[in-house]
Amino acid sequence: MKAIKETGHVLTAALDPSDSVGVIDSYFPDASFFTEFERFDRHAEKERRRGAGMDYVAICSPNYLHDAHIRFALRNHAHAICEKPLVLNSWNLDALSELEQEGSRRIYALLQLRVHPAIVALRERYRDAPGITEVDVAYITSRGRWYHRSWKGDVSKSGGIATNIGVHFFDMLGWIFGEQRESEVHVHRPDCAAGLLHLERARVRWFLSVNEEHLPEEPRRNGQRTYRSITMGGEEVEFSERMTDLHTESYREILAGRGFGVKDARQSIEIAQGIRNATPVRAPDRQHPFCASL
Numbered sequence: 001m002k003a004i005k006e007t008g009h010v011l012t013a014a015l016d017p018s019d020s021v022g023v024i025d026s027y028f029p030d031a032s033f034f035t036e037f038e039r040f041d042r043h044a045e046k047e048r049r050r051g052a053g054m055d056y057v058a059i060c061s062p063n064y065l066h067d068a069h070i071r072f073a074l075r076n077h078a079h080a081i082c083e084k085p086l087v088l089n090s091w092n093l094d095a096l097s098e099l100e101q102e103g104s105r106r107i108y109a110l111l112q113l114r115v116h117p118a119i120v121a122l123r124e125r126y127r128d129a130p131g132i133t134e135v136d137v138a139y140i141t142s143r144g145r146w147y148h149r150s151w152k153g154d155v156s157k158s159g160g161i162a163t164n165i166g167v168h169f170f171d172m173l174g175w176i177f178g179e180q181r182e183s184e185v186h187v188h189r190p191d192c193a194a195g196l197l198h199l200e201r202a203r204v205r206w207f208l209s210v211n212e213e214h215l216p217e218e219p220r221r222n223g224q225r226t227y228r229s230i231t232m233g234g235e236e237v238e239f240s241e242r243m244t245d246l247h248t249e250s251y252r253e254i255l256a257g258r259g260f261g262v263k264d265a266r267q268s269i270e271i272a273q274g275i276r277n278a279t280p281v282r283a284p285d286r287q288h289p290f291c292a293s294l
Contacts, residue, residue: 001027003251015040044076054078064157067092074099080107085167088159090270097262108254109265112246113172118239123176135204135232142212142225161193162275166208171268177202185278186287194288207288
């Protein structure tokens with residue numbers, strides 16, 4: 001809603017199963033609101049038939065519903081703007097591409113790290129770098145018991161931890177270092193996952209967790225519940241600044257016809273899907289250092 005408002009546009013209708021979304025009053029209090037998809041669908045069709053249809057549908061629903069909601073947007077002659085991941089399984093992208101080609105509306109993926117100035121600079125820096133860059137990624141974002149009871153804790157709905165919190169990093173790294181060559185999974189549990197990813201120009205050791213107990217000692221002592229560390233070639237990469245502006249900047253690019261599409265989103269979905277379906281292997285010499293404490 002912030003991105004829609006800051007780009008000078010209007011949210012005309014919203015759907016949310018929860019009726020406790022008063023935050024909408026801060027942005028678009030006049031938007032029609034629905035808690036049931038069937039009524040929302042009927043409203044969208046009626047508006048379209050009278051010539052007041054939607055131009056864009058912004059999809060922020062649980063991961064497993066993205067495919068259906070993208071199809072809803074295209075059926076209503078609207079562009080789809082969808083949060084990551086577009087789908088859980090890469091083969092569904094082919095069907096979406098066909099639907100997109102049948103009409104005049106596009107599917108846009110929210111790949112917001114790609115518009116971050118620091119990430120853009122890294123891509124330029126490593127585009128022609130010689131050899132293979134060694135990369136370490138650790139991301140721990142503590143979640144309470146609710147997480148595992150919600151759709152996010154259900155692999156069939158979220159795709160698991162590698163999709164739910166890792167797909168952002170996999171997209172960013174693939175964008176910087178090129179195509180996936182090989183993938184090895186060392187740990188895969190409901191609360192954490194780790195592995196080794198070989199890209200065209202990088203070797204990535206990664207560790208993802210939603211378990212507070214996996215936090216390093218210093219951030220835990222300081223009361224932090226989130227920890228993120230990315231090193232490239234032994235240097236720490238910092239891009240915390242301007243993170244709150246990325247959705248707005250992404251919407252500006254999309255509205256100007258320069259957004260990222262199905263093809264751009266494919267690799268990160270394939271990487272996460274491969275991790276989800278892989279059998280973990282023991283590899284003490286190749287695993288991320290955080291694995292040693294598990």
